[in-house]
Structures are given as structure tokens and as C-alpha cells.
Amino acid sequence: MVSKKKKKYSSGEGAQFMTRKAALKKLQLTLKDFRRICILKGIYPREPRNRKRAQKGAGGIKTLYHTKDIKFLLHEPIIWKLRELKVYQQKIRRARAMKEYGKMRKYFRDYPDINIDHIVKERYPTFVDALRDLDDCLTLCFLFSTFPSLKRVPRDQSMLCRRLTVEFMHAVITAKALRKVFVSVKGFYYQVELEGQTITWIVPHHFSFQPQNKNDVDFKIMSTFVEFYTMMLGFVNFKLFHTLNLVYPPKLPASFSAEKDKDLIDEHTYVAERIAAMNLSLARVEGANEAEELPEIDVFPTEDEDPKKLEEAKLEAEKVKKLKTLFKGLKFFINREVPREPMVFIIRCFGGECSWDKDHFVGATFDESDETIAYQIVDRPSMEKQYLSRYYVQPQWVFDSVNARTLLPINKYLMGAVLPPHLSPFVDKIKDQVYIPPEVAQMNNPDFKPLDDDQSGTDIEEASDEDKEEESEEDSEGDADEALAKQYRDEVAEDSPSGEDNDDEDDNDDMDPQKKKLAKEKKKSMAVTTGVTYKEHPYQKEIEDKQAFRLREKLVRKKHKKLYKSMKAGQEERKKEIWLLRKKRRLHDEKVKEEKKAEKKKQRMQAFEAATA
Amino acid sequence: MAVKKKKHVSKKNKKDWRKHCDITDVEEFLEEQRLDERLGKFETKPDSELFVVDTGGDLKDEEKPLSAKQKKRAKLTEVPKCFEILLPSSKVPDPNKKRNHVNPVGSKPTALSKLTEKRRLEKGVYQKKIEDARKNRRLAVQKKRKAKQIRQTFDLDLWGKDMPKSKTIPSVLEEEFVSSEAKLHNVLPDQRLRAKPPLPKTVVTRAAVETPHPGVSYNPTFQEHQELLQNVVQHEQKMMKREQHLNRVTTKMFKRVTAQEKENQWKEEMSEGLPKPHNPADDPASDTDNEYKAINPPVKNKKKDHKARRKQRERIEERERLKREKINKKKITDIYRLRKLETSITKREKKQQELRAKRAIKHAEEAATAAPALNAHKAPLKEPDFVEPTQLSGDLLHINPKTNLLRDRFESLQRRGALAASKIMMKKKRKLKSYFKPGHKVTDQEIEKYINKTQAQKIGVSH
Helix, strand or coil, X not given: CCCCCCCCCCCCHHHHEEEHHHHHHHHCCCHHHHHHHHHHHCCCCECCCCHHHHCCCCCCXXXXXXXXXXXXXXXXXXXXXXXXXHHHHHHHHHXXXXXXXHHHHHHHHHCCCCCCHHHHHHHCCCHHHHHHCHHHHHHHHHHHCCCCCCCCCCCCHHHHHHHHHHHHHHHHHXXXXXXXXXXXXXXXXXXXXXXXXXXXXXXXXXXXXXXXXXXXXXXXXXXXXXXXXXXXXXXXXXXXXXXXXXXXXXXXXXXXXXXXXXXXXXXXXXXXXXXXXXXXXXXXXXXXXXXXCCCCCCCCCCCCCCHHHHHHHHHHHHHHHHHXXXXXCCEEEECCCCCHHHHHHHHHHCCCEEEECCCCCCCCCCCCCCCCCCEEECCCCCCCCCCCCCEEECXXXXXXXXXXXXXXXXXXXXXXXXXXXXXXXXXXXXXXXXCCCHHHHHHHCXXXXXXXXXXXXXXXXXXXXXXXXXHHHHHHHHHHHHHHHHHHHHHHHHHCCHHHHHHHHHHHHCCCCHHHHHHHHHHHHHCCCCCCCCCCXXXXXXXXXXXXXXXXXXXXXXXXXXHHHHXXXXXXXXXXXXXXXXXXXXXXXXXXXXXXXXXXXXXXXXXXXXXXX | CCCCCCCCCXXXXXXXXXXXXXXXXXXXHXXXXXXXXXXXXXXXXXXXXXXXXXXXXXXXXXXXXXXXXXXXXXXXXXXXXHHHCCCCCCCCCCCCCCCCCCCCCXXXXXXXXXXXXXXXXXXXXXXXXXXXXXXXXXXXXHHHHHHHHHHXXXXXXXXXXXXXCCCCCCCCCCCCCCCHHHHHHHCXXXXXXXXXXXXXXXXXXXXXXXXXXXXXXXXCCHHHXXXXXXXXXXXXXXXXXXXXXXXXXXXXXXCCCXXXXXXXHHHHHHCCCCCCCCCCCCCHHHCCCCCCCCCCCXXXXXXXXXXXXXXXXXXXXXXXXXXXXXXXXXXXXXXXHHHHHHHXXXXXXXXXXXXXXXXXXXXXXXXXXCCCCCCCCCCCCCCCCCCCHHHCCCCHHHCCCCCCHHHHXXXXXXXXCXXXXXXXXXXXXXXXXXXXXXXXXXXXXXXXXXXXXXXXXXXXXXX
16 A cells, blocks of 8 residues: 655645745734734744745745744634724725715724733733833833824824833832933933843933834834833833832823823923923822832852852942932932933932922922032033032933942032043943953942052052062961961871870880879870861962862863863953053053153252252 | 345334334325415315416407516515515414514504503603613713723733733623533633743844943943944945945946947947948949959868878877876876875865854854844844944033934844834825816916906995
């Protein structure tokens, strides 16, 4: 018997993939609906390993989907809803064509809405999953919140985005979760840490709406993405507010609710209200504690954990704790030329209070004449009326202070001063094997003490310091040597009990005082001697550690050996480079110093000569 | 051998009994009975129902055929064919004799109905009905509005105890009396929260918001800005190179000619084969006598003689010999060159291997960052955000962002493989030619005329 011939592409890669057209046919959907449901459900086209086989021998490049994905879509209840909606669409289309506008309006009013909360749950089974995927969501929602009503974008979408973003910012403010800010030419980068997840998003600079080119972006698709993201952000907000003991939905000014969108409010009013909304503190759930301090990190010592890392983590936690109360109790007054939205958000995130000119914008909480204001944020070269009780700083001071996690000295940021560069806080920490000039290091860390300060007059002291350091180093080395020698002696003494035995034999030769001696010895053995504390020899330990490290190096798998070697070589190289640059710098500094010295001497000599002459 | 007919069949089981019993007569009888029930018994029917007395005679045939209009008219009273099936065909009397009779709309109220209506009006039944209707309408509107705001109300702790409501089971079916099995059976996609197949790798691994280059700061350090500038320059160079390549491969491949040349060529081509105007200057026949001369001399089949053949053969043989000698010589020398050859081969192989490794690394790098090919279109390359140093104002008020954030997002989705890159096809607007219908054209003169006329009328009225 000849078995039935297997059909080509009925298994393997040919069966795994499906073209978009086939998917449409299988799901009985139009392309528009298919696109929508794919975006809502998070089904993406795939790139096959072997395109020819995946396309069942057809040429060209087709959009392919996994058959499994399409089967997964097949079970989605929303599909039924989409098919139902088709009827409505047809009715609307017909009414429009027949110019029965009353009917059309009625259909539009009764157009059913799709509820997709189950998809949010399905795509993000846990809250952390949702938080992890919030980057894109936030960026798009913040972007859409600046949009006016557009063609192909539902009317209420930008309004909803406005509401949700303000709610989210409130949650961040109450959670004090903001960690980093970066002002780029593109917009503001914010990074928050919620439930251990870092979320980064971009907020565009608030100018008026940028007109979009029609053939750049498919608005329909983006709007569908936003549709899902608003749903997701809403539920995330709900959860966040509840964990923070806040009432959800919060009561925000009237312009955020959808019913009021009929009154014409111009863009500026929107923005002003939005910022004013952020300046309010929200109602808490009754009976909830105001301050919820996170407990300190519990230490569970495990063998593989590096104590250094633990220490680092502790330090980081301490820093974050400090950062959370950076502006606590400080009052800020924001001048009207400064972009208020980021300012209010940042200042309130770290416990500050802020206000602005109440004649220009709504929502001001205190007046400019308030004497308790600590800082006034100004972005102009000079001001006519200045109060003595406050500092006039430029907005960059706020951003840099947040990134430095301390209140930076204001002398570089005073009104009219030329600002120091605004550095990115997102620079890789892994890239620490680079040479950092002392100036930059000082900028990054204000506590940084350069090893050789080039301030004149301290030369001699410095030299002596260095000498001392060297001495101490020598001392420590000497100590280590001595300790080693001592240990060696001890070990030798322990290993050779024969000498003592000899002594004993000698003693035994004398028979007369034998008993006495025996008694004496017995006594001796019973006597209590002062114990010697066990001393850890750092040098010895270092050696042991090194040996252990080498042993561990031996255990590196053959597969990774080459990589490991190259890594090590790279490290060495970078170290060398840093060393070289440091040396260069040192030499250069010394040279400069010497020149200065020579000049000073010369001046002194000249002065002396002038005096004597 | 003919197959014998079975004499005895088993009728042990019900099935067998049914199979082998002839019940056609019983069925026939029953059928007849049913028919009688439906149509009435044939015997009991009077003759008048069964027969018709022919009174018309043959005269009917001579009647005038109906006109089309008349036929249509006649059909108006008939019950349409499509509704005939709705008419009761059964003769079985209605078991419910007192079926609720509904007076047709527009029938006159009876004395009794007038009385009851009056009574009900006094009782306030109609008033209540109106109020109820109003209330229900309001409720319906509210319900609709609430359903409309589904997208704006978030009142579920989705990641806590609350579960999203089921989407397919209608609210009627959600009552307790329907068993869960029945629900499952009737409404198939009940199992909504199913495991999702894993996402594509690129979607998962690539960051949605990439950490920015420190040089894009609104007030960057010189060094970082220069670094970014280098990136931009590299990117730009790459693009330029590509453009040059495309130019070379497409436009430059073709020879360019001036318009004059083109016309000349065209003229020449078009006039091919046409008799040329007589030009005595380039007439070749003018300088010779009128003798016929072919352009190609005639072919002659001239044979080689023996000597020539031998010479040729010898020449070939000599050449062959020399060649072989040379090869033999080379063979001998190659034996001494063996080691050199070996080293050269190994060298080449080593080099090739290195190159292969390099190529593999390069491919891997490209694959790690390249946008997945999901469509015939390619996702655009990521352009570094760069603002020229002259435009870097360093203050927040005067930042002019060059990048379109929405496009950036869109392309990011494409680069992550969440969207297939596509070219947006704009709908072409139909060009409509506008014209006046011949009779509807209104000229300026006509307007003037109309105005004059109305003014004249006004004047006439006022006078």
C-alpha cells in the first residue's frame, strides 16, 4: 500500500504562518476591524525564518501572522461585537448617503461602545506587567493630550488622555516616585519608580499643537493604540490611587469631564486648568495614614550576595529617601515665563509647594509678596523688584538638583548667570571604566574631593599629606609583613613539638626533683593563661581571595572562556587608559603649578628688588 | 450459483422487526385518514361540493381576453402568492373558539368600549401610562449614556479581586437557573482569559522609550554634543552614499542626450529606408564609369594544397608539444614549491575564516538592531535628534524641536515590529469638472436685467 502523499506546507513553517489575507478570511473581518483587534489584543505580525516556506512558496514579502495568534483571536468575544457594529456602520453610511442627518445623529448617539477591560487583564495578568509596559502608553497619552480634535481620532480621546495623564501625575506626586528628569530638545524625559519598576516617558514641550503631516503617520492606527492605552492607564490609575489610599476618580476641575467639552475653551485655558489641577492635593480615603514610610531594607545574608553590593543598595535607598524630601517645606514661586507644567510636577513630587502669578493663571495658592517663599524660578536676565528673602534661580537648577539628589549650590544658577551644561541622568552606570576629569566628577557629585586641588598656597601641606599617605601605606605594608612573619613563626612552632619533647627528656634525666617538676607541670597545665585575640591578616586574606578568584576563573565554561578573556583584556586596557590620562593630568597640573610658583617667585623677587633698589 | 432468498428472518429485536415488517398498508391507511381529516370525508361531501354544473357552455371561450391593465387590476384583490402560505389551509377547527379578538384600527368604538374608556380615564390609567413611558424613556437614555461612558469609567480593581464582566453571555443567561454547562455550550467563547501566545522577540526586548543620547540635552556639554554630531555625520554620510549608489545604478546608467540630438536621432530613425534627396557631392558612382560593382566580393571555394595542409598540421603539433613541455617543467618545479604552496593555501584559508567571522558578527549586529521585515516596505532608519549649535539657545523658552514626536512613536512601533511598515496611500481627490446645465446658465446680463426689472416694479409700486 502506498500511503497518501503528504500535501506540501501542511506542516512545519508553511503551516505555522498565515498571510494577512488568509487571516481576514478566517476571521471574517474587514481589514479595518482586523487592524483594530490586532492592536487591541496585542497581536503583531511575525518575521519568518524562511520566508519562501512560510509563504507557501509565494514570492515577494507578505505580512505574515502566526496561525496560533489568529486562532487565539478567533476566540475573542470582541470579534462578535465588531461584526455587530458593522450593521451600525452600514446604517450610518446609508443615512449619510440619503442625507437623513437626524437619523444619522441618532445612530451615532446610540453607537455601542466596546468594553475592553478584559483584554487589559488578559494582556497584563499582574499589575507589575502593566507597569512594565507603561512607557509607550504614557508617551502616547501625553502626546495625545496636547491634540485638538482631529479627523480619524474620536472626539473624546484627547480629553480622556488629558484626564488620565493628570491623574497619573497626581499618583506620582503622592507616591513621590519621580527619580530622574532630563530636558532634551525633544521634550521632557521623566523616570519614575513604581513598585520597583522604572518607567520612562517623554512629554512634549508645551507649545501649541504641532500640525501633523497627513502622510507621515497613520492617525487611525495611532488612535487605536491610544484607545487601548487609555483603558490600561485608567485601570493602572485606579490601582495606584487605591494603593496610595486616594479616592478614585479624583475631583478635578470641570474642564476635564467629557460633558463640558461643548463650551469652547481655548488651548491656553486648558493648559492653565491642567496645571492648576496638578497643584491641588487630592482627597484621601478616610482613616488612611498620611505618611507611609517604607520600611528599611531587611538584610538576609546569603552566601552568594556580595556585601559590597548590599552596601551599595543600602546607600542607594538612603539617597532615594533623601530625594523624596528634597523640596519638603520649601516654597517656590514660578515666574510666568517659565514652563509651569514640568516645574509644578517636579516640585510637588519632592514635597515642595509652588505658586504663580494669580492674575495670569488660575490655581495660584500664594502671592508673590509672601515672605516665606524660598526660591523664585526666573528665566530672564534681570528683574526690577527683588525680594531679599529668596533666591532667584533659573529653572535648570530644579532639574539638576533632582538629578544630583541634593539641593545644588545656587551660585551657578542665579538669575542671569551662564548655566552649566544640563547633563543626562540616563548615562549608563556600567560605563564607569572611563576617565572622568575632576571637574566633571565634582559636577556629578558635589561631595567629590579632588585628590590634588590646584589651589595655590596649599602646596606644601599637600606634599606633606602625600608623604603621610605614603608613610601610612608603608606602615600598613610593614604591618602586613610583620603579621605574616609572626604567623609563620607560630605555624612553625606548632608544627614542631619535637623541641619541647627534647626539653622534657632533659628534665626526666634529673630524678630528684622529678616529682616536684611533675607537680609543677601539672599545675602549669591547669593554669589559665591570657588568650590571644585572633587577628585577621588582611594581606593573607587578599592572597586567599585572589587564589579563590583564580580557581573560579578556571571554572568558566569553555564556551564563555573567550568572551571572558576578551572582557578581562578590555578591562585592563581601559584601566591602563584611565591611568595614562590621570598621569597626564597630574603631570600637566604639576607643570602648571610649578609655572605658577616660578612666576610668584619672580614677582616676589621683582618686588624685593624694587624694594631694595 | 444464485443467491437464495432468505426464508426466515430474525425479528428478535425492535430494529429487525421494523426492518422486515411490511407496514405500507398501515401507513397508507393512516395517510388516507389524515387526508380525510384535513379535507373532509369524501363520502360525506355533498355533490355540490364535488361537482360543478356547467352553465356557461362554450360561450366562455369566445369572451374577450383581458387587457394587461385589467389583469393587473384583477390581481389587486387577490392574496399575493408569497402570502398564501400564511393562510390557514387546515380544515381542522380552531380549538380555542374564544380567541382574543382585536378590533381593527379605525373601527368605531362601541357603547360598551366608550364606557370602559371613560372609566379608565377617570381612574387615571392613561395618565399613568404616559408617566411610565416618560420614566422608561429617561431610564433608557441614562442606560445608554452609561454604556457610552464605559471607556471613561474605571471602577475595577483589575489586578485585585474584581474580575472583568463576561462579554458574551447575555445578561439574561447570567441568571442562576442556567447551568454553567449550558452557558458553555450555548455561548462558546466563554473562556475568555486564555493564555496568549508569546509576543515576537523584538517587541519584548526593544525598549519603547530609548534612553536619550546625552547630547540631545537642551543645554549639552560640548563634548557630548560633538559626539552626537559625529553620529549625525555618520548617518548622513551613509545616506549620501546610498543615494549616490542609487543614482549610479538608475539615472546614471542611461545616456543623456540633448533635445537637439534627440530630434536628430528621431529624424534619422523615421527617415530610414526613404529615398534620400539626391546629393551629387557624395554620389560614389559619379567618379567611376557606370560599371557594376558588388559591395562584397564573391566567395570562392579555394582548396588548400598538400603542402599548406602539412605546414598547418606541423604548426599545431609544435605548439602542442611546447605546451606539454612547459606543463611538465612546471610539475617538476612545483614539487620544490610544495611548502610555499601549502603556506599560501593555509594563509588564504585563515584569511577567509577571519573574514567569515567578521561578516557573521556584522550580520548579528545588524540583525540585533534592524527593523523586522514585516512588509514589502521598509521602516525608515532612525534619525538622531540633533539641533544645530546655532539653534541651541540653552533656555527653556526658545527650544525649537525639530522632531515630530508622533512620527517618532509611529516609527518606534515599526522598528519594534508592532506595526508593519507601510506607505500611507492617500486617497486621490476626484477632479470634478464644473459646468452649467444649458438652461441653468445665468449670465451677468440676465442678472442686470432682473435687477432692473425688480427696481422698475418697486418704483411702479411706490408710485
